[in-house]
Amino acid sequence: MSNDRPRDSARSLGRAVEIIATIAMFSALITIVASLVGGNGLRITDRPDGTDAMMSIVAQPSAEFDIDLGDPLPTTVDEADGTTSVFGQAVVEIGGPLTVTASLLDPTPSQRVIWLIWRVSGPLLVLLVVWPIRQMARSATDGDPFTARNERRLWLIAGLVIIGGVVVSMINGSAQTIILGRSAASELFIVEFEISFLPIIAGLVIAALAAIWHIGVDMRDELDATI
Template identity: 30%
Template sequence: MADMQQSTRRGLRLVSAELVVLVGVVLSAALGLSVLVGPNGLGLVDLDPRWPVVGQSQYVMAVETTFGPDAGIVVRGAPLWTDTPDGTRDAVTGGPPVEVTGPYTGQVGFFGPTLAQRWSWVAWRAAGPLLAAGSLLLVLRVVRSVRTGSPFTDVNAGRLRTLAVLVGVGGTALSVAGEWLRRHLLDTSAAADIVQRDWEITFVPLLAGVVIGVVAEVWRAGVKMAEDLDGVV
């Protein structure tokens, strides 16, 4: 009886894990597809921008950037200083003075992009969520194999290797391509002289891909070792 209850609880935990990963797959795919079919893409749907899943596809095509000193940004309402017998103090509170300075970060919107620019931006915005959906789908199949049988198979080792490529190569390529596109859009726009010429490329996906690849190889070696032991027995 105790074994049956333990097995039932284990089955429920595995089903719950599957459902969580499945929700991640669906949400990621929906986010990516919303960009493709939204107003900036194919224009097939016109969804409420306040919706968290599909909001980005509704907004004007834009990229985030840090503005340079030539932007002339002034912060309205910034604290003012005043000289007193006790030294320089905050003009309102009388407390120690503070200074609000840059760099300032904001978004640059593009209201008249070329067809190539628009679709490059759409592809970049959609690629991340769709890549996440594909990666989570592989994770879902591995999790499902735990419930339906043994997870230590060559099939799952292959899935982990594919996942390593998707995360490591795909994620890094997406970071590089996205940053190149961001810089191209900014440098060819009217805002080119007031934004900083910075690059923000992350290699975290590459590191994660290497870790997953190592796990995949250990997994494959464990499967082979189990097969060899079965042959000896």
């Protein structure tokens, strides 16, 4: 009876992961479809005034962008305890970096294509990564998760996270740079290409887990062979 409890716990955890993975897949799929049929895609859901086609990008303004935050409240600072005479609380400084939203009201066809690739790439990667995770969770509910097939799935997930994550990061940086750089407000924003190496770290962690999984599979095979 006690030997069945860990197995039941593993099956319950597998079912929970499978449900979460399924929800994540449906959410990613809905995001992809919404982007394709929206105002910057096939415009199936576009309103008559075309406002759905407006695309917004948050970026850091350049020095030529004159931003007036207004005059600060007239306060006096008490040097003894570092509080202001108006609020009686510690002084708070407000500064940069600031971000501004740029809204393109009438994007060009090329901007729409770049926008779609940008918006679809992330959810598509989620679909590709979550699918093998869901398969692994299902194998845990059906029986033993420590199989060679699940080991291959882990290596696949690691590769998708590393390669796909870096590609999506490059697409994100390139899309914002190209769209803003070709817009009428290009001189008002700091247009810089940025890439994240966080997917490489996450992928290496998953690869390490796959290596450990390989050891577990070998130990299970050796145990089965001796019985």
